[in-house]
Amino acid sequence: MKRIKIDRNKCIGCLTCTSACIVSHDSEETRSRVVIDSSGKYAPIFCRHCEKPECVFTCMTGAMHKDKETGYVLYDSKRCASCYMCIMACPYGVLKADQRTKKEIMKCDMCISTKEGTPQCVKKCPMTAITLEEVKE
Template sequence: MKRIKIDRSKCIGCLTCVSACMVSHNSSESRNRVVISSEMKFSPIFCRNCDLPECVYTCMSGAMRKNLETGYVTYNKKKCASCYMCIMACPYGVLKEDKETKQEIMKCDMCTDLSEGPQCVIKCPMAAITLEEVESR
């Protein structure tokens, strides 16, 4: 399965990954962000598609699911009860409310609807964000 990997030593904080996410989803918000660490280094933050995803375990409606084939955590807005338990459960703080709809969750979907793949990976000018094959556990 493929996962987004970050090389923080290459990130210059240009926010191209954030812009690419917004453009690819035709949204005024991105599903990722860049923060500054305590060592004053830029750190892109993405959904980690956890092996044991707390967002899935706390989702009472089944809107959050782990796809065992791809390893990605998927979100089905039609099933979402807007309880935001997934947001509260995420240990990385990457899930958030869609401020436009106020009824959906914004979560990285790995740009699965685009044949090129994740736009944050493709557009990163420093190659700080890559898509790599990892072993499933």
């Protein structure tokens, strides 16, 4: 399975990753975000697509589910009951309610809906601080 890796030493906080995500998803809100860590450096935070995702286990409707082929944790807004259990269950705090709709959940989907299949944050990072790496589960 592939995961997004961030080298915080290379990140300059340009927010290109956030812009790439917004454009990729054609939305006013972003599915990833950037925070300032304890050392004062900018650091984007993305869904970790956990091996045993708490968000999936707590989702009563199946809106959060783990794709068996890719291993990615995906979200189906049509099945979502907007209970926010997934948000509360995520140990990394990466899931957020969409502030526009107040009903949907925002999370990294690894840009699976794009033609290229490569996360746009990885592709567009000018400092190559964000990479896509194979990890063993």
